[in-house]
Amino acid sequence: MLLLILKRIGLGLITLFIVSLITFVGVEVLPGDACTTYLEREAYGAALDACIKRLGLDIPAYERYLDWASNVVRGDFGYSLSGEMPINEVLGPRVKNSLVLASVSILIGIPLAIVLGIITALWRDKLPDIMISTITIFSMTIPEFISATLLILIVAIWLGWLPGIVIIPSDATFYELLSNIILPVVAISMIMTAHMARMVRSSVIQVMASDYVQMAILKGVPYWKMVFRHVLPNALLPAINVVALTIAWLLGGVVVTEVVFNYPGLGRLVIESISNRDLPVVQALAIILASIYVGINLIADLMTLMLNPRLKSLQIRK
Amino acid sequence: MSEIIESVKNLSIGFNSQKGKQISILRNVSTNIKKGETVGIVGESGSGKSTLALAMMGYIKQGLFPLKGQCLFKSEDLLKMSSRQLEKIRGRKIAMIPQNAGQALTPNLKIGYQIDEALRLHTDLNKTERDKKISELLNKVRLPSPETMAFRYPHELSGGQQQRVAVAMALAGKPDLLLLDEPTTGLDVTTQAHVLELLRFIAKDTGTSMIYVSHDLGAIAQVSDRIVVMYAGEIVLEGPARKILKEPIHPYTYGLLKSIPKLSLAGLPASMPGSQPQPGSINEGCSFYDRCNLATDHCKKNSPDLEHIKELDTNVRCFNHKELINQNNNLQTSITKKSNNSEAIEVLKLKDVSISYAKQKFFDQLFNKISDQNPTVKDINIDIKKGETIALVGESGSGKSTILKSIAGLLKTKDGQIKFENDRILSSDLKMRNPNDLRAIQLIFQNPDESLNPNHTVEQILSQPLKLYFNLSGEELKKNIIDLLKKVRLGEFYMSRYPRQLSGGEKQRVAVARAFAAKPDIILCDEVTSALDVSVQAAVLNLLQQLKEDLGTTYVFVSHDLAVVRAISDRVAVLYQGRLCEIGPSQNVYKFPSHPYTEVLLGAVLEPDPDIKPKLVAEDIVEEKPPEKGCSFQGRCPRKIGDICNLEVPPWQIGENGNAIRCHINIDELASLQQ
Ligand SMILES: Nc1ncnc2c1ncn2[C@@H]1O[C@H](COP(=O)(O)OP(=O)(O)OP(=O)(O)O)[C@@H](O)[C@H]1O
Ligand code: SF4
Ligand code: SF4
Ligand SMILES: [Mg+2]
Numbered sequence: 001m002l003l004l005i006l007k008r009i010g011l012g013l014i015t016l017f018i019v020s021l022i023t024f025v026g027v028e029v030l031p032g033d034a035c036t037t038y039l040e041r042e043a044y045g046a047a048l049d050a051c052i053k054r055l056g057l058d059i060p061a062y063e064r065y066l067d068w069a070s071n072v073v074r075g076d077f078g079y080s081l082s083g084e085m086p087i088n089e090v091l092g093p094r095v096k097n098s099l100v101l102a103s104v105s106i107l108i109g110i111p112l113a114i115v116l117g118i119i120t121a122l123w124r125d126k127l128p129d130i131m132i133s134t135i136t137i138f139s140m141t142i143p144e145f146i147s148a149t150l151l152i153l154i155v156a157i158w159l160g161w162l163p164g165i166v167i168i169p170s171d172a173t174f175y176e177l178l179s180n181i182i183l184p185v186v187a188i189s190m191i192m193t194a195h196m197a198r199m200v201r202s203s204v205i206q207v208m209a210s211d212y213v214q215m216a217i218l219k220g221v222p223y224w225k226m227v228f229r230h231v232l233p234n235a236l237l238p239a240i241n242v243v244a245l246t247i248a249w250l251l252g253g254v255v256v257t258e259v260v261f262n263y264p265g266l267g268r269l270v271i272e273s274i275s276n277r278d279l280p281v282v283q284a285l286a287i288i289l290a291s292i293y294v295g296i297n298l299i300a301d302l303m304t305l306m307l308n309p310r311l312k313s314l315q316i317r318k
Numbered sequence: 319m320s321e322i323i324e325s326v327k328n329l330s331i332g333f334n335s336q337k338g339k340q341i342s343i344l345r346n347v348s349t350n351i352k353k354g355e356t357v358g359i360v361g362e363s364g365s366g367k368s369t370l371a372l373a374m375m376g377y378i379k380q381g382l383f384p385l386k387g388q389c390l391f392k393s394e395d396l397l398k399m400s401s402r403q404l405e406k407i408r409g410r411k412i413a414m415i416p417q418n419a420g421q422a423l424t425p426n427l428k429i430g431y432q433i434d435e436a437l438r439l440h441t442d443l444n445k446t447e448r449d450k451k452i453s454e455l456l457n458k459v460r461l462p463s464p465e466t467m468a469f470r471y472p473h474e475l476s477g478g479q480q481q482r483v484a485v486a487m488a489l490a491g492k493p494d495l496l497l498l499d500e501p502t503t504g505l506d507v508t509t510q511a512h513v514l515e516l517l518r519f520i521a522k523d524t525g526t527s528m529i530y531v532s533h534d535l536g537a538i539a540q541v542s543d544r545i546v547v548m549y550a551g552e553i554v555l556e557g558p559a560r561k562i563l564k565e566p567i568h569p570y571t572y573g574l575l576k577s578i579p580k581l582s583l584a585g586l587p588a589s590m591p592g593s594q595p596q597p598g599s600i601n602e603g604c605s606f607y608d609r610c611n612l613a614t615d616h617c618k619k620n621s622p623d624l625e626h627i628k629e630l631d632t633n634v635r636c637f638n639h640k641e642l643i644n645q646n647n648n649l650q651t652s653i654t655k656k657s658n659n660s661e662a663i664e665v666l667k668l669k670d671v672s673i674s675y676a677k678q679k680f681f682d683q684l685f686n687k688i689s690d691q692n693p694t695v696k697d698i699n700i701d702i703k704k705g706e707t708i709a710l711v712g713e714s715g716s717g718k719s720t721i722l723k724s725i726a727g728l729l730k731t732k733d734g735q736i737k738f739e740n741d742r743i744l745s746s747d748l749k750m751r752n753p754n755d756l757r758a759i760q761l762i763f764q765n766p767d768e769s770l771n772p773n774h775t776v777e778q779i780l781s782q783p784l785k786l787y788f789n790l791s792g793e794e795l796k797k798n799i800i801d802l803l804k805k806v807r808l809g810e811f812y813m814s815r816y817p818r819q820l821s822g823g824e825k826q827r828v829a830v831a832r833a834f835a836a837k838p839d840i841i842l843c844d845e846v847t848s849a850l851d852v853s854v855q856a857a858v859l860n861l862l863q864q865l866k867e868d869l870g871t872t873y874v875f876v877s878h879d880l881a882v883v884r885a886i887s888d889r890v891a892v893l894y895q896g897r898l899c900e901i902g903p904s905q906n907v908y909k910f911p912s913h914p915y916t917e918v919l920l921g922a923v924l925e926p927d928p929d930i931k932p933k934l935v936a937e938d939i940v941e942e943k944p945p946e947k948g949c950s951f952q953g954r955c956p957r958k959i960g961d962i963c964n965l966e967v968p969p970w971q972i973g974e975n976g977n978a979i980r981c982h983i984n985i986d987e988l989a990s991l992q993q
Pocket of ligand 3: 982
């Protein structure tokens with residue numbers, strides 16, 4: 001078991017290492033370097049020299065990679081060219097903002113998805129299922145930029161209940177954020193909840209048709225007891241991985257939604273730094289997003305391992 | 319007359335077809351279950367036996383609904399009860415033991431919890447009393463160390479143990495009636511015999527009535543007082559077990575009994591033509607009309623009623639049943655095989671073959687070898703003669719399929735050689751074999767559903783090998799396909815069918831035809847009949863034999879069913895844990911002296927005859943790995959003589975009738991022990 005966990009962690013680290021190499025090499029093989037890319041036509045004289053000095057472009061590439069990598073490991077991502085400040089200071093508030101957006105969406109979306117999934121499965125093909133399923137399938141099929149725009153149009157412009165775009169600075173306080181994120185949260189949870197609810201639905205339906213559920217019924221187990229003891233634990237287990245992917249996707253910044261609502265999160269930072277040609281920030285973001293994916297998937301795998309008695313005893317025996 | 323517990327009255331159950339027609343799958347079924355009685359319900363798959371059994375618990379599967387009739391449990395109609403009322407009866411008055419306990423136990427709950435659940439629901443015991451009861455129940459179903467057993471998850475038990483847990487769970491509520499739906503199907507022969515023995519004991523010990531549903535007349539014969547035979551949703555024959563098995567007076571039951579291969583008979587069982595009609599396809603007349611050899615024109619237009627025959631205490635649904643009375647000596651006959659006086663040319667030789675599933679370590683991979691001291695299959699030496707049928711038998715995990723896969727080149731051998739024609743060594747790697755060798759050795763699988771591509775028509779399925787090996791096309795290809803279909807007794811119109819439009823037996827015929835398309839020298843058959851109903855099994859066995867007699871093919875036939883092996887094979891090799899125990903001509907392997915493992919296997923065979931009881935000589939424990947040293951059977955051998963069995967690999971000894979046995983006990987001594 002322990003060995004398996006270590007193995008997974010090791011694999012994750014290797015993945016991250018490869019990602020860092022690719023981003024670094026990618027930047028190296030681009031024509032020009034970070035400074036000429038950033039400064040463009042002003043890339044000459046003192047400005048260029050200062051930039052080169054700042055980024056240490058005068059030392060050989062492999063040394064620079066080692067330097068950069070060891071700094072990243074210590075949590076220092078270097079210097080943002082466009083912000084003219086350490087990248088950590090640029091990232092900090094963005095990470096916080098994305099976390100807030102993601103966690104609120106998750107706190108609302110996941111329980112809602114599970115409840116909806118279970119309701120639709122238990123009342124399969126009856127009125128509740130038909131209604132909820134129609135809505136979920138509908139919200140799964142419209143692309144987010146349309147649903148987000150529609151939300152702004154209806155709620156903010158026609159009804160005028162909420163601000164249409166988020167007009168807060170990226171270092172706003174938590175409370176300021178909360179009142180501003182209602183619409184983005186709705187836009188994000190709609191699509192996420194719909195996907196997860198469908199997953200939970202099919203998983204519950206599958207388990208309900210299993211021999212052991214039939215057996216529980218024939219044993220005389222009351223309906224709700226059967227649902228909670230025999231059905232749900234087995235049906236929700238496979239959902240863990242989907243939830244993990246969703247979380248990673250959210251934290252990585254729901255780029256489109258953030259841009260539509262002008263929300264200062266990680267997703268928008270990606271777009272901004274690319275259009276500013278701020279390569280050091282792009283590199284830093286690549287590493288951070290990759291770490292989030294790897295980390296969350298690792299946690300999901302371990303959770304599945306812990307909760308599934310079949311896998312658990314298999315591993316112990318080995 | 320003893321009290322009636324449950325009574326089914328004129329029950330019909332059906333579903334709505336896509337065209338909105340009502341189709342019944344149970345028609346007008348009536349029967350009574352008395353207190354303390356065990357009733358066997360037997361029929362081929364699709365005959366409606368499970369639907370009937372479930373309805374007797376007031377449970378109707380999704381999509382089905384009762385059309386008419388009642389299921390009266392102590393004079394209350396279960397089909398009219400609310401789910402509240404049913405919860406009170408299920409598990410407490412009527413309990414169920416499912417077909418596949420492995421899938422019927424909830425995977426995330428410990429077995430102790432699952433038994434406890436039944437106790438909590440159906441008794442007033444407190445926690446300590448319940449814990450005691452759990453141990454008691456686990457003990458009663460003879461599970462080892464009940465205390466630790468309760469803390470295991472279902473997947474941590476073997477198939478036989480899971481089935482025992484299901485029995486314990488069913489007994490928890492002290493039910494008046496136990497329903498068993500194929501409780502031993504899918505278990506190994508020895509395990510099956512043990513579980514049946516346990517059920518018999520429990521019936522006697524607790525006085526519970528039982529309904530035992532199975533397609534296997536052998537198992538039914540062992541437990542039932544009374545037998546109900548179902549065909550196409552109707553009861554066609556019902557009466558005391560002995561009468562039904564020994565003097566069946568319905569043509570279907572008669573044919574069914576004849577199509578079961580029996581240990582006591584050499585030669586092939588007679589097959590019944592055709593297959594059971596689909597629900598909804600019978601509009602008038604007797605449902606068995608198409609397959610019946612006593613049918614008259616009267617049967618075509620009129621459907622017979624269930625008629626009570628007083629002298630025999632039986633109910634029968636046939637106009638012409640009188641013709642069968644006193645015909646029953648014929649039950650003990652079979653079709654003799656033409657012995658293929660094998661030309662004594664050896665086509666395939668396995669020499670010291672060992673096969674390992676162990677993962678190659680890094681260094682072994684570099685040097686392309688496998689180092690495993692204790693491989694799954696070890697030291698197999700078999701010479702197969704041209705035109706013979708050699709059978710490999712053994713329980714699950716004995717390595718039968720593994721050996722077949724190696725011959726087919728799907729699995730690398732660790733040591734030893736496989737030699738084909740004139741001692742030429744066949745590469746153990748499929749990619750290294752030449753096209754002609756690939757053509758010459760064909761494989762037929764257990765489950766035609768998995769081996770036939772569902773998106774191809776029969777024509778496409780059969781044209782693949784013909785194109786691949788013989789480059790046929792156009793008219794010639796078509797002619798060959800029709801020829802092949804004719805060989806396996808399927809009409810030309812089957813060409814455009816998809817596998818899902820075929821019955822189980824027809825699918826297996828297509829699989830046989832595909833194998834023969836390559837004009838192979840050797841056909842490897844892996845449990846080819848075990849997914850089929852007995853009447854269809856008999857037909858496939860006869861077909862294989864006929865093809866062999868016509869074409870001179872050699873078969874390597876793998877099966878766990880000793881009676882089937884007896885019927886089809888010329889020579890038998892018995893395997894335990896991947897090691898050979900005994901090999902010899904089949905008529906001799908089935909006689910004594912035998913290897914102690916063969917003796918155990920033979921003892922566990924269930925014959926469709928209430929007077930032949932299985933002999934249980936060894937425990938049905940499961941061994942996960944072959945022992946490192948000594949005799950492979952040491953862990954379960956009832957005749958084990960001591961340390962020598964644990965330490966030394968036993969030598970081969972050859973009996974006077976030609977069967978070779980690998981055991982430390984002297985062969986003459988074995989003969990006298992087994993008298
Ligand atoms: N892919 C595999 N990896 C590891 N072990 C395997 C694999 N396939 C089979 N085995 C093991 O090899 C042994 C022989 O298996 P095999 O399938 O040949 O048995 P069998 O006699 O055909 O049984 P059955 O009647 O269940 O088909 C078993 O102990 C099985 O667990
Ligand atoms: S009624 Fe006629 S067709 Fe039906 S089983 Fe009897 S003889 Fe055969
Ligand atoms: S060698 Fe020993 S253990 Fe093996 S079969 Fe003979 S008596 Fe039994
Ligand atoms: Mg097998």
